[in-house]
Amino acid sequence: MDISDFYDTFFEEAEELLADMERLLLDLDVDDPDVEELNAIFRAAHSIKGGAGTFGFTVLQETTHLLENLLDHTRRGELTLRRDIVDTFLETKDMLHDQLNAYRNGSEPDAEAFERISRVLQQMALDELGQGDAAPAVAAAAEPKPSAELPAVSEHDQEGGDAGKNSTRRLAITLTGVNDKDRDLLVDELEHFGTIVSQSGDAARYQVLLDSTESQGDIEAVLCFIIEPEQLSIHADEVPAAEGGAGEAAATESKPVEAPAREIPEEQKPGQATAKAEAAPARAAAKSGGKSAKGGESNTIRVPVDKVDQIINLVGELIITQSMLEQTASDLDIVSHGPLVNGMNLLQRNARDLQESVMSIRMMPMDYVFSRFPRLVRDLAAKLGKDVELITEGKSTELDKSLIERIIDPLTHLVRNSLDHGLESPEKREASGKSPTGHLTLSAQHQGGNILIEVIDDGAGLNREKILAKARSSGLAVTDAMSDDDVWQLIFAPGFSTAEQVSDVSGRGVGMDVVKRNIQAMGGHVEILSKTGQGTTTRIVLPLTLAILDGMSIRCGGETFLLPLNAVLESLQPQPDDIYSMAGDDQLLKVRDEYLPIIALHHALDVANAKTELTEAITVIVQGEGRRYALLVDDLVGQQQVVVKNLETNYRKVPGISAATILGDGSVALILDIADLHRLDRRKSQQRHETKRQNLQEVSLV
Amino acid sequence: MSTQASMNAVVNDAASREYLVFSLGDEEYAVDILKVQEIRGYENVTRIANVPDFIKGVTNLRGVIVPIIDLRLKFHLDKVEYDGQTVVIVVNVDDRIVGIVVDGVSDVMSLAPDQIKPAPEFGVTLSSDYLSGIGSLEDRMLVLVDIEKLLTHEEMQLVERTAESA
Incomplete structure (x- = not known):
């Protein structure tokens, strides 16, 4: 089986993880973050990184990696969250999403965007964490350092590495054939594991000495996200500093010219490489084992939609056959055919129940739609200088999958409209005696065989005069005597916008008629209730299913x-x-x-x-x-x-x-x-x- | 000798294609058998309004709604009757399932390339566009219909784009 067979699964999973990540980030209380939530965000990033690494989506993997590091520091309390940090995380999440889409479409992600986001993240790591790591590094650099002459890797070292997990040990990390860019990344990475005592070498062979409490395996696992296992070897260096020579190298800090590492006998290399190569699959196996165990906990299965549709079709056929039989059976004498008639009744009930349960497979909670709005509202409110609180109600209301996907665009449009035109700026609100924070409510509920979705804002409401004036100027037949409801309907006319300024948010007037058309295409309808000064409610009524x-x-x-x-x-x-x-x-x-x-x-x-x-x-x-x-x-x-x-x-x-x-x-x-x-x-x-x-x-x- | 014959048969099989032969009135036509999904009787067709007369309507083929076209009307045959002998050939072209009404299905024939002559350049009702050739078989003449071209042709008004251009 080809690994690409699993691509889709990864994409789906990553998509969900990203959605989770966004939701968690938005929910995060910046001043007092919940450790569990931070952990969850970190886990999401980690899982994506793991998958991306497995499938060779390097850019995705590296970006997540950078994010993961920062998240790791955050959850350990080493990095204090601020709003702008969360913003950057969100931005990174968007970038990851773009990258994911690029891979999904079989293309390479935008390299420039990647460069930019990695710079931002690295800069953040430096700014926020730089002091913490730099201080011990400098202190350590003052001591005399061991040279690169190291014992060959051995069973003993490996064991020692695992046993001495929690005590600080000195590790010699040798990188072979690693270019400058990757090397810098790796060194940054290593700083997170402990104190870099010295580093030296060139692209062909570079050596870092690290004081760390982490096990070799952990360090290796992380570094292997950036380079191949063959390019890396780590051994414990129990020998305390003795020989000189390396001291200067360490003192020169990050970019030494001389490379004492060259002194290592060449023949050691192949041996180390094999040892690592052997270790790698074992780890991979352990990892995948852990993953499948995790999968066992979840109570869902992933099924392609066309399989579900096929079941729905078959059940539809069954219902038709059943009603055909029923028609035939209804002509029979109930006395002489009692058991048959009873059986038919039972069949009818079972068939209906079956149909209902099958239809419910296609049903998805409205949360799927609503969950994308906190982000949108947050970003847009910031952009427009408005203070908006988003309230969602009826998240668990279920709707057919095909409808739920098609409702997103119209709903997005309505939310944008409310934010842009409906809700006023805090000053204006205060002036008219309202709370400075605007409220935008998204609600969903069942009503008979329909679902009722409402977008409610407590903004300025629609302006009757303005709409009428605009309608006149665009040549629509209107009178002053029209009822409010009829006036509100005008905004659904093509090309209609009362916004004084066309912003990139809304106001081009291509919107509401498209919203209306889309909703009608789904077999629903839309209406508007509005009170000047008190707000606008847009009500969408949709059938539960199209099937x-x-x-x-x-x-x-x-x-x-x-x-x-x-x-x-x-x-x-x-x-x-x-x-x-x-x-x-x-x-x-x-x-x-x-x-x-x-x-x-x-x-x-x-x-x-x-x-x-x-x-x-x-x-x-x-x-x-x-x-x-x-x-x-x-x-x-x-x-x-x-x-x-x-x-x-x-x-x-x-x-x-x-x-x-x-x-x-x-x-x-x-x-x-x-x-x-x-x-x-x-x-x-x-x-x-x-x-x-x-x-x-x-x-x-x- | 027998090996020779069977070898010939194999060679023949490789080059020749099988056709389903059907009749419209006294004429014999043939379609590529690989396009044919099944053959069934003519029944229970629901009429569709405002379409050309050769589109008889739609029918339920095990839960799938399938349009039914009467080739006899399309080819302007004089006698068009629907009785127990009327047959619908269900074909699968261009990812669509379409039923075509014919007077009868006779047999499946294997035609070698040298038995297929190019279609003559004439025909008002049956443009040579839809013909893949004329099959000659001893004293029989089979009109080989390129069913895919015929059904997706604009004139048939079976496919959406025709509706938009109209």
């Missing part, structure tokens, strides 16, 4: 169609008195005080043998994309839940039809697209007029 639809089945000329139930307002038999005609062909139906256009389904979809006499047929009052009309059909059949099947998989989009479904008898029924049906009928009427006009012209020519 199942509550439908009303209707008949027209022997064909069965389905109407989405949420589009149906009421149905009635038209009375002759309520029908008015307009411009010859068009007909209107008076329903209470409203005149609704009548659209005949048989006309829009060319159904033969349908009831054409209005008073014999039934009208269903439907609403879609804000349009309301009366749909003329032959009969209502009933209400039922259906599994939605895509027409585009093997065919294409059909005008007036949104999808298809399979009925209990195995036949296909089409699900009507209310808004598109209206457009289709309009087009057909126009065509009809056109042909009529042409015919008239021909007649007059003759």
Whole structure:
């Protein structure tokens, strides 16, 4: 098996770890950080580093490594957190995410960005920790140092290394064939393990003497993230300082020219290399063992979405078969077929339960969406100079995966809008008697078969006059008498923005209409409630899932169609008195005080043998994309839940039809697209007029 | 001798391709058998409005919604009847499953390259674009239909891009 088979798993895992990291960083109380949280952040970084190293994603690995070091110091209390440090950590996290994406797309991450972030992190390490490490290093440098003449690596040394883990020992670390850049990194690294007594050598061979309490294995494990195990050898140097010569080398500190290390007999090298090479796999095995043990603790499994979808499809089939059987069984005599009928009832219940549990696999908590907002709000609020507190409610509310992914963009837009236009600056808020801190609430809850998502701010609210003025100037038909709700709807018009200044946050006016369209495409709708001076609430209502639809089945000329139930307002038999005609062909139906256009389904979809006499047929009052009309059909059949099947998989989009479904008898029924049906009928009427006009012209020519 | 024959057969097999032969009226057509998924009867087709007449509608193929096209209507045959003999060949082209209605399926033939003649440059209803050639087999003539080209062709209005350009 190729290692690249595991790439995806790593990417997924790393993505989750990064998300965790961000969440933890944001939750972190800068003044009094929780050690457990710091540990968790460190572990996340460490795991990513480990994975990146295994798969050879060097840049990712090195960046995480730098971050991990800083985090390590933080959790040990050696580095005091500040807001700007957390910011840098967050920035690093973003960078890691970019790098991860680059690797995922099979490209190399941006080298410049990497350079920059590593400089920032290294600088931070120097600034924040420099004093701590530098002092002992200087002190140590004053003492006479042992030379590079060392005993060859041996069993004894190895054992000694492990046994003497906790007492300070002197270690001689030899680097072979390491370039300057890596070497500096390694030396920085070693400083974290203890006190560097001396360092000398060149690219071909470089030697560092280190006083450390860490075991050889630990040091080696860390260094091996940067270089190959073959390039490294470490041995314990129990011999106290005796020979001179190296003293000067140590005194010259970081970049010595002379390399006493050369004195080491060449033949030692191969031996050391092999010893290390042998040690490496053993460690790797131990590591992976630990990892799988950790995996055992978790109660989740990773399953590709298409497998889940396949199960959902099969269950859908099962439900269809079940309802088919049920229909057949309902004709049987219950007395003579008692057990069968009972069995059918049981089957129905089990099948429904099964369907429900299978559907719940695709459900994800809203936390998946909400968790990305603390960061966004924090960054944006800082940028806009506003003080904002984000409140999230109903994180555990579940929504279909496909919807949850598509709700992110619209919701992001709404949150940005609230921050940019809704919430005022602290000064303005205080001036109008509000608390200087603005509140932005994201909430999600179930309501019937829908999910209700709200973005609530306690900002300035929408400005009625401004919206009306803007609408007039962009040529929309408005009056001062319009209700507030109608005015708020205007902001969903394409190209509409009342922001005085176009910022990079929002105000270009491409937003709200896209938000509305996206939400409608998901089968939901959006509305706005606003009170001047008190804030704005944007309410999004979405169906729980796209895979199942509550439908009303209707008949027209022997064909069965389905109407989405949420589009149906009421149905009635038209009375002759309520029908008015307009411009010859068009007909209107008076329903209470409203005149609704009548659209005949048989006309829009060319159904033969349908009831054409209005008073014999039934009208269903439907609403879609804000349009309301009366749909003329032959009969209502009933209400039922259906599994939605895509027409585009093997065919294409059909005008007036949104999808298809399979009925209990195995036949296909089409699900009507209310808004598109209206457009289709309009087009057909126009065509009809056109042909009529042409015919008239021909007649007059003759 | 027999080894010679079997060797010939092997050579033949390598170069020749198998075709499913079907009839439209009195004419015989053939499609690459590798494109054919299954053959089933014509039943339970749900009509779709506002599409060309040769698109009969959609049907349920074990839970998958599949469009059904009547090639007899597409090729303007005189007699179009739907009875117990009417057959739907379910083909899989361009990652799509499409059913085509024909009058009957006769057999599977193996045609060697030298049995396939280039398609003549004519035809108003059946453009030579969709033909991969003419198979001649003793006294029979098979019109080899390039089903992939035919079904993805704009005229068929089966694929979305056609709808947008229209």
